Amino acid sequence: MSGTGYIYKREPLIFELSAPGRRAYSLPSSDVPACDPAEVLPRDQLRREPAALPEVSEVDVVRHFTRLSQRNHGVDIGFYPLGSCTMKYNPKVNEVVAGLDGFANVHPLTPEDLVQGALQLMYEMQTYLCEIGGVDAVTLQPAAGAHGEFTGVSIIKAYLASKGQGHRNKVIIPDSAHGTNPATAVIAGCETVEVKSDARGGVDIESLRAVADENVACLMLTNPNTLGLFDENIHVIADIVHRAGGLLYYDGANANAIMGYARPGDAGFDVVHFNLHKTFSTPHGGGGPGSGPVGVKKELADFLPVPVVGKDGDRYYLDYSLPKTIGRVKSFYGNFGVVVKAYAYIRSMGPEGLKRVAEDAVLAANYLMRKIARDYHLMYDRICKHEFVASGVWQRDRHGVKTLDIAKRLLDHGFHAPTVYFPLIVPEALMIEPTETESRETLDAFAEAMARIAREAEETPEKVTGAPQTTFVKRLDEARAARQPDLAYRGDLPKE
Amino acid sequence: MVRSPYLPNTEADRRRMLEEIGLSSVEELFADIPEEVAFKGRMTLPEPLSEMELLAHMKRLAARNASASDWAVFLGGGAYDHFVPSVVGHVLGRSEFYTAYTPYQPEVSQGVLQSIYEYQTMITRLTAMDVSNASMYDGASAMAEAALIACAATRRTKVVTPLTLSPEYRETIRTYLAGQRLQAVEVPYDPTSGQTDLAALEKAVNGDTAAVLLAHPNYFGCLEDPEEVGRLAHAAGAVFVVAVDPISLGLLKPPGEYGADIAVGEGQPLGNPMSFGGPYLGFMAATEKLVRRMPGRIAGATVDQDGDPGFVLTLQTREQHIRREKATSNICSNEALNALAAAVYMSLMGREGLVEVARLCLAKAHYAHERLTALPGFSAPFSAPFFKEFVVKGPDFAAAAKRLAARRILVGPDLGAGYPELRGSFLVAVTEKRTRAEIDSLADGLGGKA
Numbered sequence: 001m002s003g004t005g006y007i008y009k010r011e012p013l014i015f016e017l018s019a020p021g022r023r024a025y026s027l028p029s030s031d032v033p034a035c036d037p038a039e040v041l042p043r044d045q046l047r048r049e050p051a052a053l054p055e056v057s058e059v060d061v062v063r064h065f066t067r068l069s070q071r072n073h074g075v076d077i078g079f080y081p082l083g084s085c086t087m088k089y090n091p092k093v094n095e096v097v098a099g100l101d102g103f104a105n106v107h108p109l110t111p112e113d114l115v116q117g118a119l120q121l122m123y124e125m126q127t128y129l130c131e132i133g134g135v136d137a138v139t140l141q142p143a144a145g146a147h148g149e150f151t152g153v154s155i156i157k158a159y160l161a162s163k164g165q166g167h168r169n170k171v172i173i174p175d176s177a178h179g180t181n182p183a184t185a186v187i188a189g190c191e192t193v194e195v196k197s198d199a200r201g202g203v204d205i206e207s208l209r210a211v212a213d214e215n216v217a218c219l220m221l222t223n224p225n226t227l228g229l230f231d232e233n234i235h236v237i238a239d240i241v242h243r244a245g246g247l248l249y250y251d252g253a254n255a256n257a258i259m260g261y262a263r264p265g266d267a268g269f270d271v272v273h274f275n276l277h278k279t280f281s282t283p284h285g286g287g288g289p290g291s292g293p294v295g296v297k298k299e300l301a302d303f304l305p306v307p308v309v310g311k312d313g314d315r316y317y318l319d320y321s322l323p324k325t326i327g328r329v330k331s332f333y334g335n336f337g338v339v340v341k342a343y344a345y346i347r348s349m350g351p352e353g354l355k356r357v358a359e360d361a362v363l364a365a366n367y368l369m370r371k372i373a374r375d376y377h378l379m380y381d382r383i384c385k386h387e388f389v390a391s392g393v394w395q396r397d398r399h400g401v402k403t404l405d406i407a408k409r410l411l412d413h414g415f416h417a418p419t420v421y422f423p424l425i426v427p428e429a430l431m432i433e434p435t436e437t438e439s440r441e442t443l444d445a446f447a448e449a450m451a452r453i454a455r456e457a458e459e460t461p462e463k464v465t466g467a468p469q470t471t472f473v474k475r476l477d478e479a480r481a482a483r484q485p486d487l488a489y490r491g492d493l494p495k496e
Numbered sequence: 497m498v499r500s501p502y503l504p505n506t507e508a509d510r511r512r513m514l515e516e517i518g519l520s521s522v523e524e525l526f527a528d529i530p531e532e533v534a535f536k537g538r539m540t541l542p543e544p545l546s547e548m549e550l551l552a553h554m555k556r557l558a559a560r561n562a563s564a565s566d567w568a569v570f571l572g573g574g575a576y577d578h579f580v581p582s583v584v585g586h587v588l589g590r591s592e593f594y595t596a597y598t599p600y601q602p603e604v605s606q607g608v609l610q611s612i613y614e615y616q617t618m619i620t621r622l623t624a625m626d627v628s629n630a631s632m633y634d635g636a637s638a639m640a641e642a643a644l645i646a647c648a649a650t651r652r653t654k655v656v657t658p659l660t661l662s663p664e665y666r667e668t669i670r671t672y673l674a675g676q677r678l679q680a681v682e683v684p685y686d687p688t689s690g691q692t693d694l695a696a697l698e699k700a701v702n703g704d705t706a707a708v709l710l711a712h713p714n715y716f717g718c719l720e721d722p723e724e725v726g727r728l729a730h731a732a733g734a735v736f737v738v739a740v741d742p743i744s745l746g747l748l749k750p751p752g753e754y755g756a757d758i759a760v761g762e763g764q765p766l767g768n769p770m771s772f773g774g775p776y777l778g779f780m781a782a783t784e785k786l787v788r789r790m791p792g793r794i795a796g797a798t799v800d801q802d803g804d805p806g807f808v809l810t811l812q813t814r815e816q817h818i819r820r821e822k823a824t825s826n827i828c829s830n831e832a833l834n835a836l837a838a839a840v841y842m843s844l845m846g847r848e849g850l851v852e853v854a855r856l857c858l859a860k861a862h863y864a865h866e867r868l869t870a871l872p873g874f875s876a877p878f879s880a881p882f883f884k885e886f887v888v889k890g891p892d893f894a895a896a897a898k899r900l901a902a903r904r905i906l907v908g909p910d911l912g913a914g915y916p917e918l919r920g921s922f923l924v925a926v927t928e929k930r931t932r933a934e935i936d937s938l939a940d941g942l943g944g945k946a
Contacts, residue, residue, distance in 0.1 A: 014843050025849040031932040035859035037747050045749050050847045051622045061843045065587040072607030074595035093547050102558025107571040108773030109909045110562050117560030118772050143633035144829035183816035183826035189675030192821045235532040261526045267533035284597035285833030286608040289775030327671040331636040331664045332773025350544030356498040359522045367513040417601050439504040471603040473806035481798035481810040487627050488617040496803025
C-alpha cells in the first residue's frame with residue numbers, strides 16, 4: 001500500500017492489488033465424478049484464457065471496498081438535500097427484515113403454496129398503495145420510477161387503442177418535468193409536446209388548452225412539481241385533458257409531500273407511479289435498486305403487466321389472467337427485496353405517521369426556504385411543498401460565482417449539494433429537498449453554510465470558485481472524461 | 497399523537513419552525529391544495545407497529561416461504577441458487593454505499609464511482625467486449641433495450657427472437673418493441689437438439705432485421721452455435737445480441753470472441769441473493785462503435801484540478817436528464833448496489849475462482865443429468881451440450897414435485913406453460929451449492945421412492 005497517512009490520497013484499483021496465485025474464495029472439492037469440460041462441451045466453444053479478474057486475498061477485497069466506502073457521502077453520514085430524490089433516512093430494521101432467509105433466499109419460481117408469506121406481503125402492499133394513491137389496482141413489477149413511467153404510458157396507449165383511439169400519440173409534458181418523462185414518452189412510441197409554466201410555477205392553462213386536442217394520449221404531471229409547488233389548478237388541468245379524450249399520468253417522484261393530504265387518484269389521475277426508494281424510505285443504493293409500482297383506475301386494471309397478486313379466501317396467488325395485459329416489463333414480479341423494505345416502512349408508520357411525514361417534510365422545506373431566501377433569489381416565492389428551488393443568479397451576476405461553485409463549496413462544509421441546474425426553467429437552479437428526517441438543528445447548520453457561502457462569494461469568491469478543497473479529489477475534469485472516454489481499466493489511469 | 501424514531505422534530509421544534517415561516521398551523525402549509533381534490537379522510541392502513549412488533553410480523557411472513565437455507569433448490573429458469581460469499585453482504589452493508597444516490601457530485605462519491613468503473617472493467621473482461629454500462633434493471637430488460645439500440649442503429653424494424661429465449665425475456669422484449677411499432681419475429685427450435693433452428697433463423701433474417709437475439713446457453717440450458725448465428729446476423733447487416741450466463745463464462749468462450757455486438761445477461765448469479773425475483777441487475781456490454789447508443793449510467797476515469805486520477809459519470813449526453821426526448825433510453829435509477837455485489841463477487845472469485853465455480857456447476861449438472869435420465873420413465877428430450885441447466889422429460893411433474901416437496905427439494909419450472917408441446921418436461925438447474933446427496937435424493941424422489 002502506497003499510502004502515507006491514515007487517509008490515502010488514492011485507493012488503487014482492485015486490479016492494481018492483484019498478484020498471481022492469490023485467492024479470496026474457498027469452495028468445496030467436487031463430490032461427483034470428474035467431468036472434463038473438453039469432453040462434454042464443444043472444444044471450439046471453450047474459453048482459452050480465464051477472464052482477467054483480480055487475484056487478491058479476502059482481506060484485500062474487504063479493505064479495498066471498505067476504503068472505497070469511506071470515500072463516499074451517504075445519508076448515514078450527513079445531510080443530503082438532493083432535490084427530487086427524497087434522500088430521507090433509511091430505517092435499519094427494514095434492512096434486517098429484507099435480509100431474512102424467508103425473503104432473501106427464495107427462488108421466484110417456487111410453487112405458490114410454498115411462498116404464501118411473500119405473496120401475502122405483495123398483496124397487502126398492492127392494497128396499501130391503492131389506498132395511498134387513491135387508485136384501484138397496482139402492479140409491483142416496475143424496477144424504478146422511469147420503468148414505472150414506461151409501464152404507465154404503455155398501459156395508457158393499450159387502453160386507448162382498445163377504445164379505438166390508437167391514433168392518440170401525443171404526450172403533453174410541462175417544461176418543469178423530469179427528463180425521464182419526455183424520454184419515456186418517446187421510448188413508448190409517442191411524440192412529446194411541451195407546455196410552459198405560468199408565473200406561479202404551475203401548468204399554463206392557456207398553453208395546455210391550445211395543445212389538448214384529439215391526438216392527446218396523456219399529460220404527464222409531477223405534483224407537487226419539480227419546483228416543489230402544488231399545482232393549484234390540478235382539477236382544471238384534469239378536466240381539460242379528460243375533455244380532450246386524454247388520460248392523466250401522475251409521476252410520483254414527489255409524493256412525499258402529499259401523503260394523507262391529497263391522493264392523485266382523487267385529483268383525476270388515471271395512472272400513478274410510486275417511487276418506493278423516495279417516498280417509502282428504501283435506500284437509493286448509490287443509484288439503485290429502486291422500485292416503481294404503478295397504480296391505475298378500474299378501467300385500466302386489465303392492462304397491468306402480469307402477474308399481479310390475487311387472493312382467494314385465505315390463499316394468495318399469482319394472477320396471469322389479465323386478457324388485455326401489456327405483457328411484462330421485466331422478469332418475475334418486481335424488485336421484491338425493495339418492496340419488503342417499503343412494506344415494513346408503511347407498517348412502522350401507519351396512516352397518521354405517513355401524514356406526519358408529509359407535514360414534516362413540507363415544514364422543513366418551508367423553514368429552510370425562508371432562511372435561504374435571505375441570501376439567494378427565489379423565483380417562485382410562495383408556500384412550497386417538500387422542496388424548493390433557489391437560484392444563484394445574484395451570486396453569478398454580482399460576484400461571478402456560479403451555482404456549480406456553490407454546490408462544490410457545500411462539499412467543503414460537509415454537506416452534499418442540492419440538485420443543480422434543474423429544473424431547466426430556473427437559471428442557476430439549486431433544488432433543495434430536506435425531507436422530514438432532518439432535525440431543525442441540521443437545517444439551521446445547512447442554512448448557515450449557505451449564508452457563509454453567500455458571504456464568501458462576495459468577499460473571497462476564489463474560495464468558492466476553487467472548491468472543493470477538502471475532498472479526496474479536487475474538482476474533476478468532466479469535459480476530459482467525455483472527450484477522451486476511459487471506461488475500463490487497461491493498465492493505466494489518466495494523468496495530467 | 498405520532499411518535500416515530502424517524503421523525504426528529506418535536507412539537508416545540510415544529511412551533512419554532514412555523515414561527516419562522518410566519519404561520520400558525522401545519523395545515524396552512526397545505527392550503528394550496530384545492531378543496532376539490534384535498535383528501536379529508538383517514539387513510540385505511542394498519543396501525544403503526546413498534547420495531548419489536550414489526551420484526552415479529554415480518555418473521556411470521558418470512559417463515560411461510562421456502563428458503564434455500566432449508567430447501568435444496570434445483571429451480572432454474574432465470575434465477576439461480578449460487579453461493580454468495582460472506583464478504584459480499586458485509587460490503588453491501590456499508591451504508592456509505594447503500595445510503596448514497598447516483599454520484600452526481602463526484603468529489604464526494606468516489607467510492608461508488610470507482611466501484612462502478614471496476615465493475616465495468618470486470619464485465620468487459622468477462623465478456624471480452626469493449627465497453628460496459630453501470631447496469632440495467634435485469635437481464636430481460638437489458639436484452640429489450642439492446643433490441644431498441646439495434647433498431648435505432650440500423651433504422652430497421654424487426655427483431656429476431658428465437659423461441660429458445662426465456663418466455664419472460666420474449667414477453668419483456670415484446671412490450672418494449674410494441675410502443676415504437678417494432679416487430680418481434682419468432683424462430684422455432686430444433687426439437688431434437690433443443691437449439692435454435694438455424695435454417696429457420698436464416699430464412700427469418702433479412703434486410704429488415706435490426707437484430708438477432710440469442711441466449712447462450714438458451715432457456716433449455718442448451719448451448720447454441722453463437723458463431724454461426726452471429727455470422728447470419730452480420731451477413732444481413734443486423735446487430736448480434738447475445739444473452740449469457742455470467743458464471744458460464746468461466747468455461748465458455750466470451751461473446752467478444754464470436755462477434756457479438758452487444759452482450760447482456762442476468763447478473764443475479766454474481767453474488768446477488770434470489771430475493772423472490774429481484775432486485776437483480778442486467779449487465780450490458782458492447783463494442784466501442786455502439787458506446788454512444790448505450791443506455792444508462794457509465795463511469796469514466798479522468799483527472800482532477802491537481803492532475804490526480806478520479807472518476808465521474810460520463811457521456812451523459814446520451815441520457816434523459818440531459819437529452820430528454822432525444823435520450824437513448826429513459827433509464828435513470830439502475831441497479832448500482834447489485835452491480836457492486838457483482839463487482840465484489842468477481843473480486844472474490846477472481847481469475848481462478850470463477851473457473852472453479854463453473855467447473856463445479858458443470859460436473860454436478862452432468863452427474864444429475866446422468867442420474868435423472870437413467871430413471872425409468874424419464875428421458876432427456878434434447879441432445880445439445882449443456883452447462884448447468886437441462887431439460888428432463890418425465891411422466892407426471894406435478895406428482896413428482898409433491899414427492900420432492902416432502903424431501904425439501906424444489907425443481908423446475910414445468911415447461912408446459914410456455915411451451916405446450918413440452919408438457920411433462922421440466923428444467924433442472926444444478927449450481928455449485930448442490931451436493932451429491934441432494935442430487936441423489938432428487939433422483940430418488942423423482943423415481944418414486946418415498
